[in-house]
Amino acid sequence: MGLLRYTTVRILQAIPVLIGITVITFVLANLAPGDPVKLMLQGQEVDQEVIRRIERQYGLNRPLHERYVTYMTNILQGDFGQSIHRGRPVEELMLDRAPPTLLLVLSAYAFALVTAIPLGIIAATRRNEPADHVSRIVALIGVSTPSFWIGIMLILVFAIQLGWFPSSGLVYPWRGPDHYGYSGYPELAYQTIKHLLLPMVALGTLQMATLMRVERTQMIESLQGEYVKLARAYGVPERTILRKHAFQVAQLPIITIVGLNLSTALGGAVLTEYVFNINGMGRLFLEAIQQLDYQLIMGITIVIGTMFVVGVIITDISYAYIDPRVTYGERE
Known part of the structure; x- marks a missing residue:
């Protein structure tokens, strides 16, 4: 096939x-x-x-x-109906609120990938050493702690006590510096990162912890494979073994988790947006449920469901680009 x-x-x-x-x-x-x-x-x-x-x-x-x-x-026919409480087309409301949610979810995924993969590799290469123990404790805390509680703690410490970051809202880079009265794009980029950092960490911690645990486990299995032992016997440098032999094979489960955890990230975005007062699609969905706005509930559900299904399909197809053994269902 x-x-x-x-x-x-x-x-x-x-x-x-x-x-x-x-x-x-x-x-x-x-x-x-x-x-x-x-x-x-x-x-x-x-x-x-x-x-x-x-x-x-x-x-x-x-x-x-x-x-x-x-x-x-x-x-x-492309008509999602009209919101009962807002009197506006549902698709118009979703288009207004989708960019903040996409910015939050994509940044949280970027944070999770950038931190989880290196930490997982370090934990695997230093198995049963202090770095490995610390990574496992961090992963356990991240998996067992809800994103909204992490968000509240981050606000209390870094926004209220230390005053380093704002406690609510986002700065949208696509609106330009003139919209916020900033002096230029450097200040706009700085304020965007400053406002985004706390909700990004709150939402991305669960993804980071899950990915780090899987990365560690898969890297340990890969480093114990026969092909790795053979490479070491031939005197291949350890860095080359990690990069060319162990790392690539270990990424297959990571791709699966990234695709399947999209629904988890979107679900976490609902409470994260509420905690940080972000006017995204998650907050809109919560308001629609509170108001029994049927048309709006259905529209957001269909969009989120479609995004999840598309993510699963892309995940399945991406397998073949990493693992040549995948044959799209062909039978030998």
Whole structure:
């Protein structure tokens, strides 16, 4: 099976998954206790006719299955509907909030990769030494500690006590220095990093700890392989063995974790954005749930689900570029 055919098959397999996500989310959102119209009109004195008119406007007076079919038909036409509480198209709201979330998630992944892989290699090459013990303790703490608690601790120490970093908000580099009144792009870059550092570390710590543990384990297994022993017997330098023989083989599980942990990072971004007062898609999703904004909940869920499925497909395809033994499902 060639690359194109394999990719096509994986995309077709993803369609039922995405449909299942929409069905489950739609049913759960609509069965949640509360009335979105009453929440929208909270604090206002209105009669039942106004409530019925709003329900007809958003189709809330129709049976659940009819509303789902109508919603999916509109989705296939590129229409995610209108937010009940904000009165704006859902796709417009998501486009406004997606860049901060992408900036946060990508920076957290960059932090995790840049720190986890070197630390994992050091721990593997110095097995059962102090550096290895420290790395395992750090990984254990990182895996067992929720991102929002790490964020709160970082704010208390580095923002409130030391005053080194701001406690909330982000500076978006794409808006330019004039938008914030900065003197130029160097100051814009500095402020962007300064505002991004704490939420990036809070969100990326879990990813870093997971990757570091896997990197250490895989590097230990690779360094114990027969091909490594043969290379050492031929007098190949240890640095060459690490770089050319052990490192490449050990990265296959890392690719899997990076692809599959995308959903974890996006889920952690919800609470991280709330703790650091970042107006991203995660915070928007939390607000939509609190307000029972069905259209907005569905739109964000579909986007996140699609991103996760695409990440899994890219992960599968990336295997062949690192491991030539992968044959895309061919049988010998």
